[in-house]
Amino acid sequence: MNRFRMNSVRFALTAVAICGLSVSCDKHEPEPAPDPDGGNPQVLQNQIQYNGGALTDIKSAIYTADDDDTYTFYFSPEAGITKVSAMEATDDYLLVAVRNPDGEIDTALDKFSIRYKNLSVSYGQMDGVKRLSLSADFDTESKTLDLSLEMEFKAAEGEETGAVLKAGYSNTVTKAEHEGPADLENQYEVDGSEIKALASAVGQRNRAESTVTWYLYETAGQTEADAEASAIVITLTGGLETARSLDLSGEDAANVKITCGEITSGEGTTGTLSLDAGKKSGEDWLELTLDMKTAEGKSLRADLVLLYTPAYIATNKIKVTPAGEDAETTEAALGKVFKYESENTSSLMFGTVQNPTDASSLKAEGGYAIRVNMTTEDYTDGSTDEFDLATNRVGVYLYDYVQDKELVSGDEDSQVSNATGTVFKDLKGENLYLYVNITYSDGTVAEAEWLGPVTVSENDAYLSVSEPSED
Numbered sequence: 001m002n003r004f005r006m007n008s009v010r011f012a013l014t015a016v017a018i019c020g021l022s023v024s025c026d027k028h029e030p031e032p033a034p035d036p037d038g039g040n041p042q043v044l045q046n047q048i049q050y051n052g053g054a055l056t057d058i059k060s061a062i063y064t065a066d067d068d069d070t071y072t073f074y075f076s077p078e079a080g081i082t083k084v085s086a087m088e089a090t091d092d093y094l095l096v097a098v099r100n101p102d103g104e105i106d107t108a109l110d111k112f113s114i115r116y117k118n119l120s121v122s123y124g125q126m127d128g129v130k131r132l133s134l135s136a137d138f139d140t141e142s143k144t145l146d147l148s149l150e151m152e153f154k155a156a157e158g159e160e161t162g163a164v165l166k167a168g169y170s171n172t173v174t175k176a177e178h179e180g181p182a183d184l185e186n187q188y189e190v191d192g193s194e195i196k197a198l199a200s201a202v203g204q205r206n207r208a209e210s211t212v213t214w215y216l217y218e219t220a221g222q223t224e225a226d227a228e229a230s231a232i233v234i235t236l237t238g239g240l241e242t243a244r245s246l247d248l249s250g251e252d253a254a255n256v257k258i259t260c261g262e263i264t265s266g267e268g269t270t271g272t273l274s275l276d277a278g279k280k281s282g283e284d285w286l287e288l289t290l291d292m293k294t295a296e297g298k299s300l301r302a303d304l305v306l307l308y309t310p311a312y313i314a315t316n317k318i319k320v321t322p323a324g325e326d327a328e329t330t331e332a333a334l335g336k337v338f339k340y341e342s343e344n345t346s347s348l349m350f351g352t353v354q355n356p357t358d359a360s361s362l363k364a365e366g367g368y369a370i371r372v373n374m375t376t377e378d379y380t381d382g383s384t385d386e387f388d389l390a391t392n393r394v395g396v397y398l399y400d401y402v403q404d405k406e407l408v409s410g411d412e413d414s415q416v417s418n419a420t421g422t423v424f425k426d427l428k429g430e431n432l433y434l435y436v437n438i439t440y441s442d443g444t445v446a447e448a449e450w451l452g453p454v455t456v457s458e459n460d461a462y463l464s465v466s467e468p469s470e471d
Contacts, residue, residue, distance in 0.1 A: 043168070044166055044167060044168030045168055045170065046058045046168065046169050046170065046171055047167070047168060047169075048075065048077075048094055048116070048165075048166070048167045049164075049165075049166040049167070050116070050117070050163075050164070050165055050166075051163055051164055051165075052164060056077050056092070057077060058075045058076070058077065058094075058167075058169060059076065059077055059078060059079040059080075060074075060075070060076040060077075060078055060079055060080060060081035060082075060087075061073065061074070061075050061076075061145070061169065061171065061172075061173040061174065062074050062081065062082060062083075062084070062087065062173060062174050062175065062176040063138075063145075063173045063174070063175060063176060064084060064175070064176050065175075068099065069099055069100050070097060070098070070099045070111070071097065071098060071099075071101050071136075071138060072095065072096075072097040072113075073095070073096045073097070073136070073138075073145065073147065073173060074087040074093055074094070074095055074176070075093060075094040075095075075096075075167070075169065076090055076092070076093040076094075077092060078090060082174065082176065082177045083176055083177045083179055084176050084179065085179055091117065092116075092117065093116075094114075094115070094116045094167055095113065095114065095115040095116070096112075096113070096114055096134070096136065096147065096149065096167075097112060097113040097114075098110065098111075098112045098113075098134070098136045099111050099112070101136040101137060101138040101145075102137055102138070103135060103136075103137050104134075104135050105134040105135060105136060107123065107126070107132050107134060110123065111123040112134060114134070114149070114151065114165075116165055119151075119153070119163060119165060121151070128153050128154050128162070129151065129152075129153055129154070130152045130153055130154045130162060131150070131151070131152045132150070132151045132152075133148070133149070133150045133151075134148070134149050134150075134151075135147065135148045135149075138173075142172070143172045143173055143174070143175075144170075144171070144172050144173075145169060145170070145171065145172070145173050146169070146170045147167065147168065147169040147170070148167075148168055149165065149166060149167040149168070150164075150165075150166050151164070151165045151166075152164045152165075181301060182195060183303075184301060184302065184303035184304075185303060185304075186198050186199070186303070186304045186305065186306060187302070187303065187304070188216070188231060188232060188260070188290075188300065188301065188302035188303075188304075189299075189300070189301045189302070190260065190261070190263065190298075190299070190300055191298060191299050192299055196218055196231065197218055198216050198217070198218065198231065198232075198302065198304045198306070199217060199218060199219055199220040199221075199222075199306075200216075200217045200219065200220050200221060200222040200223075200306065200308075200309070201214060201215065201216050201217065201222075201286050201304070201306050201307075201308040201309070202214070202215040202217075202222060202223065202224065202225050202226075202308060202309045202310075202311050203215075203277055203284075203286065203308050203309070203310055203311065204225040204310075204311040204312065204313060205310070205311070205312050205313070206312075206313040207314075207315075207435065207449060208313070208315050208449075209237075209313075210237065210238060210239045211235055211236065211237045212235070212236045212240075212241055213225065213233065213234070213235040213236075214232075214233070214234040214235075214236075214275070214286070214288075214308075215227065215229075215230040215232075215233055216230060216231050216232040216233070216234070216288075216302070216304070217229060217230055217231060218231050222309075223309040223311075224311065225311045227259075231260065232258070232259070232260045232290075232300075232302060233257075233258070233259045233260075234256070234257070234258050234259075234273075234275065234288075234290075235256070235257045235258075236255060236256060236275070237255045237256075237257070238254075238255040240252065240255045240256070241277075242275055242276050242277065243256065243273045243274060243275040243276075244274055244276065245272050245273075245274050246272060246273045246274070246275075247272060248265060248269050248270060248271045248272060248273060248292055249268075249269060249270045249271075253265075253269065256273060258273070258290070258292060258300070260300050262298075263294060263298045263300050264294070265292060265294065266294070266295070267295060268294065268295025269292060269293065269294050269295060270292070270293050271290070271291045271292035271293050272289075272290075272291055272292075273288075273289075273290050273292070274287075274288065274289040274290075275287070275288045275289075276288075277308065279384075283307055284307060284308050284309070284310055284384060285305065285306070285307060285308070286304070286305070286306050286307075286308040287304070287305050288302060288303070288304050288305075289302070289303050290302040290303070310384055310426055310433075312426070312433045312451050313451075314433065314435075314449045314450060314451035314452075315449045316333060316334045316449065316450055316451060316452065317331060317332065317333055317334060317448065317449060318331070318332055318334055318350060318351065318352060318368065318370065318446075318447070318448040319331040319332075319446070319447045319448070320352075320368045320398070320400075320444070320445070320446050320447075321444070321445045321446075322400070322402070322403065322444050323440075323442045323443030323444045324443070330352060330367070330368060330402075332351075332352040332353075332367070334350050334448065334450055335354040336350070336354065336355070336454075336455045337349070337350045337432065337434065337450050337452070337454045337455065338350065338355075338454065338455050338456075338457045338461070339454040339455070339456055339457065340456075340457045340459070340460050340461065341376065341456075342460070344375060344376055344377075345373055345374070345375060345376060346373070346374055346375070346376045346378075346379035346380075347371055347372070347373050347460070348371070348372040348374075348432075348434065348454070349369065349370070349371050349372075349457070349461055349463065350369070350370055350448060350450065351367055351368055351369030351370060351399075352365070352367035352368050352369070353365055353367050353369075362399070362401045362463075363401050365401075366401050366402045367401055367402070368398065368399065368400055368401065368402070368446075369398075369399040369401075369463050370396065370397065370398055370399070370436065370446060370448060371396070371397040371399070371461075371463060372394060372395070372396050372397075372423060372434070372436060373394065373395040373396075373397075374387070374393065374394045374395075374423075374425070375393070378393060378394075378425075379425070379427065380427065381427075384424070384425070384426040385424070385425050385426070386422055386423070386424045386425075387422060387423045387424075387425070388422055389409050389419050389420060389421050389422065389423070389438065390420070394409075394423045395408065395409055396408075396409040396419065396421075396423065396436060396438050396446075397409070397463070398438075398440065398444065398446050399463045400444075407419070407440045407442065407444055409438060409440070418440060418441045419438050419439060419440045419441060420438070420439050421436075421437045421438035421439055422435075422436075422437055422438075423435070423436050423438075424436075430453045431451065431452060431453055432450065432451070432452070432453070432454050433450070433451045434448070434449070434450045434451075435448070435449050435450075436448045436449075
């Protein structure tokens, strides 16, 4: 073989190789769908064909996605459809639902569903299906769907052929518009229209009236109870402090009042309220969900999870009921609460006289004094604290100058509790809120509530009913 012929052969082989490469790199075109009637095959491009009839162009394509990665695609020949309800209102839409749409669907193993006109099949419900081929590949980022569907049913008795459905789609799909009430997140909605933000909350407790009132504000940083500035005011009465799916038309509805502008709950109101407040990681959190409709047809919805500011209405009184059936209750206004700081202890002192640190006046008037001891850390930590007396983190001493006796809540050394009840403390800046409710083992009950600044005492007070020793 001479050089020219060798080069010719090489050229021919190279040309064949190039030709082969050029063919393999061509974009793959969809194979024409075989016509069951034996006619010319047709390629479905964004189209639907039913029983070999005319091709129907798909002009609207939307989808929904469930938490289990099931995607439901809707196709319609009508343009501009963006909601599932609008799709279902037509009689010629195609539905294809598949889980994890990433290629060929094994209809014997994979969950799926197909609906069109009077045709309906799904996983495990394929009676009457002669053949079914389904492929769906959805790119969640580009929202592009490649779908191919061919389905033929067995012929019914007396019929030569069964129904045939084909569809092909290769284009983008749009997520279906949200229907029903809009999802709220730290927001409220009036009459199903304007949605506004909720940015801060104040919860005000009134122990004397057994009420808790919640003030919800549109603006951040609100720390005072102000009904006029609030977007929504919710008052719980009758000792009701939390509400879990409370029926606003049920028995407990009388213990709830909700106001938002001109909307006020009352007779004929329906809906539910869930409200829970408590500590999380040492902070005060409020969780609230409200869906309400008044007898006049006004509606109010709210949903929030916010840090809230505790507030109080206090009696600033002390009340002591000694043990015994004939015992008389003594009640007096608290003029001051004194605070004395020792090395690691904060002592709060108050009583039925203006200066409870003066034991002589208490003895002269036959009154009562209370001393609450807690660690300085517990007093100054800046958070709301409710101490169960069983924990012995606080000590409550009652000095009874009427009967000349002293009662102690517990023995710190033996960890024995001689009383039941709680001490609630909230220190914000210079103002202290303090609530004491204690029942001693002999039956004596002491209750006190204070809101205001404390008076610092430079010297510890001797409050014992016995005379001090001269040592």
